[in-house]
Amino acid sequence: MNLMEFLLSHGDLIANGVRDEADVWDQFGVDIAPLVIDSVGFTRATQTEGIVHFLMQLAKARL
Numbered sequence: 001m002n003l004m005e006f007l008l009s010h011g012d013l014i015a016n017g018v019r020d021e022a023d024v025w026d027q028f029g030v031d032i033a034p035l036v037i038d039s040v041g042f043t044r045a046t047q048t049e050g051i052v053h054f055l056m057q058l059a060k061a062r063l
Contacts, residue, residue: 003028003059004059004062007024007052008060011060014053021050
């Protein structure tokens with residue numbers, strides 16, 4: 001299972017706080033170069049909701 005599949009299949013659990021960013025990091029985390037996105041509201045969204053929430057939105061948009 002890749003990250004996008006994981007986010008789509010576990011999105012409700014993450015959104016409801018049953019699973020957290022640590023779970024995602026444990027399964028998929030690696031030390032690599034940062035992702036740079038110039039998007040309106042990206043910084044605010046990641047600061048308030050976390051990067052996993054933003055990635056879930058990105059995964060849903062790809063469907």
